[in-house]
Amino acid sequence: MEGAIILEINKRIKQYRTDKSFTLQELADLSGVTKGMISQIENGRSIPSLPVLLNIVNALDINLSEFFKDINQREDLVLITRKSDYEPFQKEGSEGFFYERFFTKTMNGCTIDIVFLTIEPNNFRDQVITDAFEYKYIISGEVNYMIGNETYHLSEGDSLFFDGRLKHVPINKSKKPCKMLIVYFFENK
Missing domain, CATH: 1.10.260.40 (lambda repressor-like DNA-binding domains)
Incomplete structure (x- = not known):
């Protein structure tokens, strides 16, 4: 699919x-x-x-x-997603982590899923694994990104790319929310 x-x-x-x-x-x-x-x-x-x-x-x-009504594979050449159309979603066990999906597209055997994530201050969850490569760009704020046993400090304008099959979690220890753009690259099997 x-x-x-x-x-x-x-x-x-x-x-x-x-x-x-x-x-x-x-x-x-x-x-x-x-x-x-x-x-x-x-x-x-x-x-x-x-x-x-x-x-x-x-x-x-x-x-x-x-x-299954209205699910189709029509290819649009120009895609516009209005802010009012962003789809908020919550991941299990991630209180204080607010996701908004605004673009998903399958191309050349790869699905790209692009979301915004806002992490409220002083929030932590257990490390997770995602079956995708992940690109993170810090729009505002700062975060410590734990991947395995290593921790990487990221500030506004910094980016990170890694294999999501490694255990990982962002930790916001600051006093302000951290907002990041996330691009997931899923390989279709």
Whole structure:
């Protein structure tokens, strides 16, 4: 599946779940998967297998044709995303970390996902792994970026590129929010 289509499917799962006032755990129980798997799917960190996707759609009591309505692979030559169209999302266990997705595109076997991340002061979460290469550009503020056992201090205008399969986490120890642009490069397999 194309990366943009996968992200649209993930977004729809979350939207239908919240529209039906299901918790992550309730949907997990109804669809026969773990709460963590539902969270990873909704946040674009995991691609559901076809049986898992069908179980989730069935648990949401949505007709398949309705669920997949208007998902297409049309290629636009010019893409404009208005600020009002940015899609806020939350990753599990990341309180104080505010994400906004504004561009996702699949090209030449690679999906590019571009988001803004704002990290409130004095926020910390456990290190994570992402199945993508990551480029970070600090728009404002500063952050300590922990990758494995190394820590890198980044300030406004600095950038960082690394393999997201290494455990990593940004830590904002300052008194101001840190805003960064993130570009994820996912290899489609």
